[in-house]
Amino acid sequence: MRTRLVCVAALLCVLTACAGESGDGGSADERRTKTITALRSINPALVADEDQALARVRAQCAVVDRDGADEAAKERFSTDGHQVSDTEASTINDMLRLTLCE
Structure with a gap:
């Protein structure tokens, strides 16, 4: 649980650093970069x-x-590799709830 909280906190730091100046999440390119980085x-x-x-991500939202x-995310994001x-x-x-799927 502690590891998950640390991961979510780190993600929030990454995501807020990538947000646009206007505070609206930035342009489509910035949102794409933010999502991929997270x-x-x-x-x-x-x-x-x-x-x-x-x-x-769009489907998971x-x-x-x-x-x-969580089971849907496991199925959706798992690959052969x-x-x-x-x-x-x-x-x-957690990351999607707090940021991208608001």
Whole structure:
């Protein structure tokens, strides 16, 4: 649990440093960079294909506050090369809830 909290705190630092001057999250390019950076900080394997990672984020935002969101993240973000752990899935959802899926 402590590790997850540290990860989420670190993600918030990364995400707020990438926000635009206006405080609205910045341009589309800045939001893309912010999202990729956040996922990469959880595990670089999550962004092996950046376009696919962004599509997964958009889909996960639709279920992030539902029961089973962590299991959905595990299924959605796992690939042949990387199986998402319970901790990674939970951290992905925490990051999305706090930032990108508001």
